[in-house]
Amino acid sequence: MTPSFNPRRACASAFRLATALGCGVALSALLLAVGPVAAQGPAKARAPAEPIITGGKPQRLIVNPTEDPSRGFAVTWRMEAGAGKGLVEYAEATPGPAFEDAVSTVMATSEVVQYAPRNGAPVSATAHSAVIDGLKPETLYVYRVGDGRTFSAWRQVRTAASTAKPFTFLYFGDVQNEVESHGSRVMRMARRLAPDAALALYAGDLINRSDADREWAEWFDMAPDLHAELLTLPSPGNHEYGPPVEGRQALAPQWRQQFTLPRNGPAGVEALSETVYQVDYQGVRFLSLDADAMSDHPELAEATLTWLQARLADNPNAWTVVFLHYPIYSTAKGRDNPELRAALEPVLQRYGVDLVLQGHDHTYARGRKGGPVYVVSVAGPKQYPAGQDDWASRKATGVQLFQAISVDGGELTYKAYTATGALYDAFRLSKPARGKPARLIDLAPKSDELNLRRAP
Ligand SMILES: [Fe+2]
Ligand SMILES: [Fe+2]
Known part of the structure; x- marks a missing residue:
């Protein structure tokens, strides 16, 4: 496809480099x-x-x-x-x-x-x-x-090992609201229960209002040790995008100013720079997708799909994790994303993606559909009622969660913990050989003592 030119995004990019007169949120930026x-x-x-x-x-x-x-x-x-x-x-x-x-x-x-x-x-x-x-x-x-x-x-x-080696990474769904007061205890519990984690993934909606700089300050204050010592891999949500300007959503300028991420997304598509990217870490390929950009702009969806297929087709890693904000399978009523699913699901299945980590629905669900295991999770206090989660084998609402996911050779072990440190969900993927389908062993606690299902 022809790389798109987006004046709004070009403005956001120019914000980093030069005076950005005319940008809604930027007064000026001086290199x-x-x-x-x-x-x-x-x-x-x-x-x-x-x-x-x-x-x-x-x-x-x-x-x-x-x-x-x-x-x-x-x-x-x-x-x-x-x-x-x-x-x-x-x-x-x-x-x-x-x-x-x-x-x-x-x-x-x-x-x-x-x-x-x-x-x-x-x-x-x-x-x-x-x-x-x-x-x-x-x-x-x-x-x-x-x-x-x-x-x-x-x-x-x-620094990472240069070859596959066991490690643990953290995954957080939306923090978004009351970030420091409610989000920080989840971060502290994650540090306590997974002190050796090397990476922290965020599946979007880190904050609530894209241009509220004080919310960004809260996001950094909620986990200063974690941010400064674990490699952070954020993927943007819709709340990192501001209101439409000239028909385009604008990524918060803080995103590219506060994070320094690999610029290995779709070549020449500045709109996806540092929101779509790849990191290989000790035998796992991590791929961040910009769900909001894909959903709003067909040309960005096309660029993303072309890039994603190339990265999946040429992948020497034993494991592949895709993380993005909008769920392929939703959990909350009225929040289905059929177009995103139609575009992405065949690619995720064809290339054997193992795990898809998502946010947005402010509930918890985990289920497997045709190969990948899909997870929707929420780390912050805003919780939605469930109701569209028949695909899920484990689900919850009214609970703040984080995940510690460990990879060791042909085994990937997933554990979801509540803010109080209780194990809520767990499973293991076991792969006989690279490229072969993984077998799922369900390790979720048998009794649902937390009584989380269908909580109001
Ligand atoms: Fe969202
Ligand atoms: Fe959200």
Whole structure:
């Protein structure tokens, strides 16, 4: 297909790079002349930094995967407006502070950003983004961010192994509402019950109002340790998109300013940049789809399907996980997505996708249809009544959940826990060989002691 040109999205993109006059939410954005990201090798980084304007403490610190997470990771953060350059210091972790003698530095790409929310005061800040590359696989690194004088605490991130190896990842459905007050306990419980998790997937609707910067602040405040030390893979929901402008939904500018995600989605389709992407991690291919863009724009759906088929056809990994916001099979009345299902389901089945992780319906359901296991889940407090979930073998409403999913060779073990730490659902997929259909072993607790079915 011909890559689409979307003036609204081009505007959102230009927001990162230059003055964006005419954008509804953006007043202006000024790229600071710090040049491209560049590793600077082991340095005498302990030398006093040059004096520069400081902008308070680093905020909204997060690590995202690069295309090859065995060789690096991406770091994004924000400083108060008026801050100068941004830099990341990193080194192989040591048991004590000895790593400080071997610190390398990477300069961030930086931009001053301003928002005019529909409600609330204008916001101004400096957004920083850096990619750390050339690292050793399966190695624990320390890193910190700052402006040369003010730094975050040292954080630790482990690079992936370069081959298949057991690991655990987290999956969260919509958090969306009362993000810090209600969402954060789910995050803390996830950290407690899966302390070794390496990744955290979000299936959209991270926040409620796309342009409410204070909601984005809450999202970062709900789990600062998790964001700064687990590689985060977010997929956008409809609540990350603002009201239509010139007939197009606009992705919240915060998305591309606050996350640094692989730019390996459909080539040349800027509208899907950093919302559609692929990450291979220790034998699992993760594919994020932009469900809202697919549903609203046929040309973006076509571009996504072409890309998805290519990524599934050429896939050396034993396991494949697709995550997107709108469910292929819905759980709540009046929320069916027949066009999305018609477009995606044949592709997911044909190429043997194992697991499809979704959100949007503010209920829980898990079922298998023709190959893939489909899950709808919700991490936040907003809950809808169920009623259209006959496809599901396990379902709930009125409960906040998270998932810890472990992969070990030919076995994938899925566990869904409530905010109180109770195991609500579990199953195992067992594959005799790569490319063969997986056998599902149901491990869900037999008695539904939580009495979650059809709760009001
Ligand atoms: Fe949604
Ligand atoms: Fe939602």
